[in-house]
Amino acid sequence: MSEVRFVNVSKEFEDDNKGKFTAVNDATFTIEDKEFMVFVGPSGCGKTTSLRMIAGLERQTSGDIYIGDRTVNKAHPKDRDIAMVFQDYALYPHMTIRENMSFGLKNLKRPKEEIEKKVSEAAQILSLENLLDRKPRELSGGQRQRVAVGRAIVRNPKVFLFDEPLSNLDAKLRVQMRMELSELHKRLGATIVYVTHDQVEAMTLGTRIVVMNQGEIQQIDTPEELYKNPKNMFVAGFIGSPPMNFVRGRLDGNIVQTVEHALVVPEDKLLKYAEYQGKEVVLGIRPEDVINIEHLPDAPAQNVIEPVIKIVEHLGSEFLVYFGIGEETIVGKISSDYHMEVFKKHQLYINMEKMTLFDPQTQMRIG
Amino acid sequence: MLASHHSSKMNKKRFTWENTVQFFKDYGWCYAFILVPVILFVLFTVYPLVMAFIYSFQKYSVLGSEWIGLDNYRSLMDSPVFWKAMKNTLIYTVATVPVNILITLFLALMIFPLNNKSQTFFKAAFYLPGVTSGITMSLIWLWIFDPTGAGLLNAVFDFLGLDSVMWLANPDTALFSLILMTYLGAHGAGILLYLAAMGGIPKSLYEAADIDSASWWSKLKNITWPLLKPTTLYLLVMGVIASFQVFEQAYVMTMGGPNLATTTVAYLIYEHAFLSFEFGLAAAESFVLGFIIIIISVIQFKFMSSDIEY
Incomplete structure (x- = not known):
């Protein structure tokens, strides 16, 4: 079981200029096992903060977070059995693609053969075989994106976290990567949590969507329900292009x-x-x-x-x-x-x- | 850059009077402004350099120098004092530069995670001693190394029940004492460079590494250290050049002694030039030293250079 559960989770930031600021307010929801859950909302709505709390890169101010059946409230990112794809990909610039993808397994001191096998499997899934000995800077945006996904796949985590992974790609590539991610989800049968500000991306990818605004969850539903039965004017105005x-x-x-x-x-x-x-x-x-x-x-x-x-x-x-x-x-x-x-x-x-x-x-x- | 771009275009054009006039109309002022530093550079750097090179083949005398070919260089190669000085310089360099880079890196690593105010405090605290003149610092160190019980180090030794050490007067400890000074000396500039470079490493790399189960050590070894390589290379090359030219400490603290124990090449050049007025020999030594520094720098660049791009 690799569901993710938030129970009354809040996150406040202390900012020198803005003072206290609530990024996420009393969020309660469950991301089911093998679900593709998309967090969508305008910038500053708390969607990325929510994702980073699942990853353990931010600690919640209050509330409980569960991954699988255990609480991870104070667990270090490495102990949460998650993998994350960052908005800027965060590939290690001085390592080859192979080294980038195997870094996590090397840190876990896995045997060499296993690392090699997993890296080449992931490379095959993402058609990166010919690029393994290159450095990130020699790759195009779309290829770097794939490497970032590959680095996540290699770890075989319970939950994949994606932080606006397509926002740096051009429109055409974005559509292509969207399809690839959708296929990947079916193939891996993994739980995916995906953050985006683009409602089209949310509608096409998500099995369910969490719409957030100003730290509050507005509605959690399937794309169809969100479109047909928006709970409030914010959701109605955010989902659909052009809006309602x-x-x-x-x-x-x-x-x-x-x-x-x-x-x-x-x-x-x-x-x-x-x-x-x-x-x-x-x-x-x-x-x-x-x-x-x-x-x-x-x-x-x-x-x-x-x-x-x-x-x-x-x-x-x-x-x-x-x-x-x-x-x-x-x-x-x-x-x-x-x-x-x-x-x-x-x-x-x-x-x-x-x-x-x-x-x-x-x-x-x-x- | 503009000018060079233009001039390369000019070269392709026919070299006519109109083109030349146009060129100076466009770029005359640029050259006029550059001229001042160029004249200063030629007068105070290029000219002495050329003259020193000429002297190195002469037996110098104010009344009339005498050409002696490679004799200065030959006598250097045969001189045990020169080789002793070379060995001292080498030991000093190997013992100071890498260790000091590690000390600097360690201090920067400790300061980097602090908040802004504390960072500023430590940056200033470590940088300020560098503002003090080397002579003043050396005088303080003379007191620390004082061979009687009045010296700080010997007072500490006394307290610990150890025998006093003749730090600077003993050929076995004199060079080590000079080396020790650098360990506790100014790391300020290096710390600033390292802190700036650390700030330039994207935070998301460390977050990715956290998720990749990297330990503190793994992050340091696999992310921080490789990405700081350009800064380390810079500090290494600059450190080696500076330490090959070390003079001040040997001059103030030990006068190269005892028994040549702290005679560095730079100090030897000073001795030959200004104490025994053998300018030709001193010039030859300078060129040998310069040549060695260039070779070592080239080797360092070759082995350490990297092209990191985020």
């Missing part, structure tokens, strides 16, 4: 009244919004739920708006169209089959079947 649109309004009967439009709420949803009748709400609409009515077989009877389009961005198969509702700018992701023009009025259908309502005070999802 928010429009302020008031719930009156079966209608959300915004400054400009009256949008009809589907019957089946009304029950869970009962408490908010007559109150201020925030309506959440995903960009893809803004649809050019020309794409629809029958003209819808309601929830059609006719805004002036301010900007059209071409993404090939899709347009990103920007328009205003009141003071808020709304973005729609619309198939590019029909031409759309800037500064013209277009009829757009708002798919309220997929709407979400939030409480404007608590920012939590309603229902």
Whole structure:
């Protein structure tokens, strides 16, 4: 068993300039055995600190951390049976790739044959065989990345920790390495904890995702759940590209009244919004739920708006169209089959079947 | 660099009057500014060097020097005093430079993990003695080595129930005494260099090593030491050059004695030049010493050089 468990873990930093600063606040969660868990959030949200606490590079201020079935609260990194891939790879610059990959096993005084065998196995998995006698500086970014992963594989740890490992690669290589990491996870059947600020990386890699903001865990869920049922406005606004649109309004009967439009709420949803009748709400609409009515077989009877389009961005198969509702700018992701023009009025259908309502005070999802 | 780049371009161009005028219009001021230090350099370094080289083939006299070819060099090779001085210099170098580098590294390793304020304190504390003149330091050491019970070292020996030692007056201990001075001497500059180099090693390497189960010793041996190699090489080359030229301590403390026990090559040069006025011989000694220093430096660079890049 190689699950990782946080129980009421907090981490505070003492900074000369900023004073006391809580990086992680009362985090409780379990990373299951063989799970690919991604920590995502804006910079300074506490995701890297969480990872470093698992590694033992930071000591938690309070709370308990378990790896497998034992507490590692005070254990040294080497006693935690983990391996880590650093953001800057942290390859030893004066050692060859072979030496880099075998350094950990040498420190553990493992027999030479075993070290050689493990290094060549890892090198084969990552196609590094021809590079073993080179120094890190002779390798490209992608190759260095692989060596860093190889150094982790060789140790055969219970848990792999990745700290923004793809952030130094160019976009194309990042996509390729993403696939390789995904494959590697299946192949090794290992528990992986992965930190990133890139929500696309999080969505594509994670079996589950921890969304963090300002030291607080916002939601822990599968990528699909996070997207379909975000717990609050932060998660809704962070996951998805472009992010969810928010429009302020008031719930009156079966209608959300915004400054400009009256949008009809589907019957089946009304029950869970009962408490908010007559109150201020925030309506959440995903960009893809803004649809050019020309794409629809029958003209819808309601929830059609006719805004002036301010900007059209071409993404090939899709347009990103920007328009205003009141003071808020709304973005729609619309198939590019029909031409759309800037500064013209277009009829757009708002798919309220997929709407979400939030409480404007608590920012939590309603229902 | 700009100028050299330009001039190499100029070389490819035809060498015409217009090009030359343009060149001086573009870069004339650069050369004008460089000229001042170049003149000083030629006057006070190149000229004496050339003259010394000429003297080394002459029997020097103010009234008229006499060419004697390689005689100065030949007599050096036959001189037991010169070889004794060479041996002293070599022993002094081997016994001081590597040990002092290790002492410096050890001190830097102790200071590096401290917080900023303590680091600053220790940097200053170790650097300040280096500001004191060598003569003053030597005078203090004369007191420490005083052969009577008034000397610090002998007082300590006395306290421990050991016999007093004639530190500087005994040929067996005189050179060792000079060596001992360097161990307790100024490590400040080296500490600063090492601390700066240690600060330049990415922290993540040590974190990776922690995860790689590296012990304190393994991290020192496999990460810190190899990555400090450029600094160590610098200290080694500079240390060897300085110690081959050691003069001040031998001059102030022992006058090269007793019985040539602390006569170094530099001290011998001084003796020949300024006490017996054999400038030709002294010049020849200088060139032999210079030649040896160059060879040793080249060897050090060859064996120690590394190209580390993060």
